[in-house]
Amino acid sequence: MMRRLLQPLWFILAVAFLIEAWFWDHLEPVVARIVAQIPLRQLKSWLTLRIERLSPRLALTVFLVPLLPLYPLKLFALALLARGQMIGGLAIFGFAQIVGLGVIAFIFDVTKPKLLQLRWFAATYRFIIRMRLKAHDYVAPIMATIRTRIRDTLGATGAGWGARTLRLMQRFRRRVQQSR
Numbered sequence: 001m002m003r004r005l006l007q008p009l010w011f012i013l014a015v016a017f018l019i020e021a022w023f024w025d026h027l028e029p030v031v032a033r034i035v036a037q038i039p040l041r042q043l044k045s046w047l048t049l050r051i052e053r054l055s056p057r058l059a060l061t062v063f064l065v066p067l068l069p070l071y072p073l074k075l076f077a078l079a080l081l082a083r084g085q086m087i088g089g090l091a092i093f094g095f096a097q098i099v100g101l102g103v104i105a106f107i108f109d110v111t112k113p114k115l116l117q118l119r120w121f122a123a124t125y126r127f128i129i130r131m132r133l134k135a136h137d138y139v140a141p142i143m144a145t146i147r148t149r150i151r152d153t154l155g156a157t158g159a160g161w162g163a164r165t166l167r168l169m170q171r172f173r174r175r176v177q178q179s180r
Helices: 002-037 040-052 056-067 069-081 086-115 119-154 161-179
Strands: none
Touching: 002 086, 002 119, 040 086, 056 086, 069 086, 069 119, 086 119
């Protein structure tokens, strides 16, 4: 009985986890493009040389410290949401989330070899990768059912604004995947 009651919660958590993973996957190439366009390449090589000399624990500090300034911004966004200013709160929270993921992607790329030398970090990293696969496996059948129902609702002809919107979204997704 309890398992049945918790099933929607697990689904929501799995979807949230996959959304975060999707942002991580899609933000990393964007960060790579930004690095290629602006002089972050020199910063990255300089930072890589410095981090190679650090202990794994100090590399963890380098990984965590750039995120600290984002937490007050996220708290401010939550305060705006609590006051009913939904658009401003969501915009600021989204901005902080995207910047945070971008910074993490950049710093993690540089610090990953050192961080994986920490046993607990390597175990946590493997655990997160396993959880991501499980979340995918958990959500995939439900998403397939949703896609089938949308396809059935729109009909074989694809008439209507919903079908056009779906085709535009699929075209955009293909373009994003091809750009990688």
